[in-house]
Amino acid sequence: MGQILCLHFFTGHILADYYFQTSKIANNKEHFFKYLLLHCFIYLLTMIAVVLPLFSWQLLQWSLFIAIIHFVIDSCKAFLSKRFVFTDLQEVLLYFTDQTLHILTILFVLAAIILSATNIAYTDSLTNLIHIFHINPVSLLSWLVILLLLIQPSSITVRTVLDHFNPKTADDGIANAGALIGVFERLLILLMLYANQYAAIGFVLTAKSIARYNKIAEEPAFAEYYLLGTLLSSLLVIVSFHIIF
Structure with a gap:
């Protein structure tokens, strides 16, 4: 049940930090x-909601602990942002440091729960449904x-990392179309990975490049930005797939 609890906690973190924010x-x-208080309150409610199917007072207490540490981390980040002016690279490092600390907090809680031999199980009614529907x-x-x-976390990560590389040309295409294309690209790569069709990933990336071929050929700055975005987006899919599956 440790793996299930891990997935519940990370579902809550992703929803609260990327979708409900x-x-x-x-x-x-x-x-x-x-x-900041509103965000952390929403985060707390989300973490409580995701552990309700595994209901126990210990898990509710640990959810509160995660939310408190989340508040402390975000407060420190807010303090640093007010106190200092960061370069683009430092902003990226701050973003990854922030998310790494949140992830480490959840992993620490998971280790503490497992070591304390806390009873983790779905409620009886939910267990029956799981068995009935296999x-x-x-x-x-x-x-x-x-x-x-x-979808959301990867899009935000790519935008955060690459924003200062964006050449901001006059012809940027349809607003938000690039982000949506990136989502479909990652989903298609995920399906190819799951089906062990690694060669087909190349066709996905080639199809994406055809639409921007002229601009890639004529504008080196855009070509580099485009390549960085494609590589980072693909890397996020591959790493996520191998960690989760």
């Missing part, structure tokens, strides 16, 4: 305390986590 909250939480909770949760990862 609006742009308004994300842009203002480092400058206004009320937005559901594999690990497989189902694994797919949920990786799909959530490859």
Whole structure:
């Protein structure tokens, strides 16, 4: 059940930190305390919600602990952002440090729960449903986590890392189309990986490149930006797939 609990916790973290955190909250939480509190309150409710199927008071207490540490980490990040002016590279490092600390917090809690031999089990009614419909909770949760990862978190990560490389040309295409193309690209690569059709991944990347061939050939800056985005996006899929599956 340790793997199932891990997937539950990471589902909660991804939902709260990427899907339930609006742009308004994300842009203002480092400058206004009320937005930071709102984000952390939503984070707490989400973490509680994802452990309810495994209901126990110990898990609720650990969910509260994770939310408190999340608040401390985000508060430190907000303090540093107010106190210092960061370069583009430092902003990227700060983003990855922030997410790494959140992940380490969850892993620490998982280790503590496993070492304390806390009883982890689905409620009786949910267990009966799992048996009736022959559901594999690990497989189902694994797919949920990786799909959530490859949509919003991956898009934000790619944008955070590559934003300062963006040549900002006059012809940038349809607004947000690039992000949507990136999502479909990652989902297709995921399906190819799952089906062990590694050669087919090349066709996916080739099809993406055809649409921008002229611009890639004529503008070296855009070509480098495009290549970096494609490689990072593909790397996120491959790493996520091998960690989760």
